[in-house]
Amino acid sequence: MRTVFGVFGDPIAHSRSPHMHNAAFRELGMECTYHAFRVSRGNLKDALLGGKAMGFGGVNLTVPLKQEALKIVDADPLAKSIGAVNTIDFKDGMKGYNTDGFGAKRTLEEKSVEIKGSNLLIVGAGGASRAIAFQLAKDGANITIANRTEQKAIDLASDISFIATSARGCGLENIKELIMESDILINCTTMGMHPNTEGTIATSEEMHPELTVLDIVYNPLETRLLKEAKKAGAKAITGEMMLIYQGAEAFRIWTGVEPPVSTMKKAVLEEL
The missing domain is CATH 3.40.50.720 (NAD(P)-binding Rossmann-like Domain)
Known part of the structure; x- marks a missing residue:
């Protein structure tokens, strides 16, 4: 069974994160998949609880959800100081980080x-x-x-x-x-x-x-x-390298595996 990861945001159709992370998972032969989900601010808590309940490995957050997430997840000290979360790991509760x-x-x-x-x-x-x-x-x-x-x-x-x-x-x-x-x-x-x-x-x-x-x-x-x-x-x-580097750090948090940055970059550039 594949482990699901994703990105939540509204709008979300522009996101290239799925191409980047799925390319990394394929490169490393990992049984994982990454998808984009349109989630409004008001539905974020339900979406996160649903993802956790369904066994998601973790999610990224984009506009307009990064600050709203602080009310919901257990954020690390850096994310708390920043006042925004862009990465959530579901291994032990809902841990929030910021890699931007x-x-x-x-x-x-x-x-x-x-x-x-x-x-x-x-x-x-x-x-x-x-x-x-x-x-x-x-x-x-x-x-x-x-x-x-x-x-x-x-x-x-x-x-x-x-x-x-x-x-x-x-x-x-x-x-x-x-x-x-x-x-x-x-x-x-x-x-x-x-x-x-x-x-x-x-x-x-x-x-x-x-x-x-x-x-x-x-x-x-x-x-x-x-x-x-x-x-x-x-x-x-x-801006694609900021996307890639913040995504690579999220990948490390979720999997503990060193991500193939060059493969992630190639996937993003092919899409763009």
Whole structure:
């Protein structure tokens, strides 16, 4: 009998996690399968209890469920500090973890982007934003969080202030000035995600050649934001490796097995 894993979210049709994890399971000859399930915030508790009751091995969570899960699962200290869960393991109850920040860190390191001492602008203040802000603040970046609802950005900056060299939150009114002050820009919103691919948080006129731009949206692989970054001469980093690295860490948590990262990457790129 195959062990079932999955990803819960709403929307969920864009997810490439099933292709990535199923490729890894096939590569390793594991009797496991991974599927996407559309689950609303209000139904998350029932869905998790149902998955546990049916013998699921574990699940990932995406928008808009990462913060809601804290009310339901036994989260580890990092996930509690972040205030969001993206990975749940069912081996012993319902244990919650957050691997998003690790994924972003590994993605930037792979592209030889210096984190320590950098001025980092994160746009968005949701679950992924929190994970990335905590991780990269811990790694020594000076953090600015900009969000449509300014108070959410201010609250997040306050939450990470105990580990950050510098942290501030603000609205989006002065996005051009914020970008010009930054070394790294990370889009943690759904702006530009399929099917609304013309959306962007910034244009080339608002960027500079010394900027590194990471878009955690990976469908499409090259978002309009990244196209605009290239026009400005900035370094543009696609979001699939963050997906892969955070997924690889979840794979380790669920199975205790070292995941075949190259196989996972190939599966994601073939889909995209």
